[in-house]
Amino acid sequence: MHERAAEALGLRGHYQLIEVAGADSAGLSMMLEGVRRLGFAGVNVTYPYKEAVVPLLDELAPGAAAMGAVNTVVVRDGRLIGHNTDTTGFARAVAPLLAPADNAVAVIGAGGVGKAIAFALASQKVSDIRIVDSEPARAEKLASLLNTNGTKVGARVASSVEDALEGATGLINGTPVGMLPNRDTPAPPALLRANLWVADAVYSPLITPLLAAAQAKGARIMTGRELAIYQAADAFELFTGLAPSTEIMGEAFDAVMAARSAAYQAA
Template sequence: VAIIGTGGVGKAIGFALAGCGVSHLRLYDSDRAKAQALADQIGERARVEICASVEAAVPGAAGLVNGTPVGMLPNRDSPVPADLIRKSQWVADAVYHPLWTPLLKAAQKAGATVMTGRELSINQAVDAFALFTGVQPPDGAIADAFDRSLAAQDAKHRAA
């Protein structure tokens, strides 16, 4: 699996993937020291390859995760050139606004399986709320709040 961006989100995803048994991770970060730090922390849980570019990380990977803010509005870029994405891959984007980032649109066009940043955002909010308050939020409450907030942001963005 290729992980683009090894800051907070990319780091958490890297640990989760290694913990789930992914045997090979390819990391790319514009700050190579961040990628190296994550590789060192993952240690023996997975074979980690630090790549010099996105173009070196993505080809041949079963999956691709964007752990960067690239694609978050008002940015309309993709961290991965569309021609690198294959139908055989799955692509997940941690960006949640817009839900359908340029990366995910390109992945969908290529026929890849895609996952928006919605679930990641909602699940981390549910866990954080429970951790900080000691109270488990009612089923669906965080998702409903997320969807309302995103709709309001979208309306505001369209009006601008």
């Protein structure tokens, strides 16, 4: 996506995967120091390091500081500055689903992506955010951050997905559950209904077991495609100072997903 967007703008761009498995703080710090010294414009940070990198950076943009999670690190004058374009990207992606009556949304997951989703909902004036997480303390922390951040949100911890969905108009999965090769769903299909919209941050596959179950109930759905594209577009603009074509980035995303799907089916 980044390389295609750069090409369309007449730039020479290189986006390099840096595979880091099981890194501790020292390992992440070493990698970030390499980013600082080797001339990168910046890097994206993915699961499970979005919170772990926060104390290793020189500065945080206000949004990233508020939630304590970073998915984009920009290098400016030798300083590493953390941003969160998952939040801005998801806000752009979810806006078409939201109606004035959408004041109660259930969010599954309070990790790095779940935090970004919850803050994105707050930025879209959703006033009732129900958070459920396998670690209640993590959900409590996110609810507290939302309620004390001047967002005018009534965030609360839900005891279960069923509790979170009581009277809700939307459901969002902010966990890796359902990402290939995992085929589980974070919400029992019996709880889904036609008058509920359902979104998933997972994009591999695009139609996760959760979204397939929601479709079967007649619910509106949103795949992880839009979040993936919009967060990348916002990161690209931070890296380069130029606004990319989301249409071109979308074409690049679709080409990669089609190739992945073909490879998975062949296997």
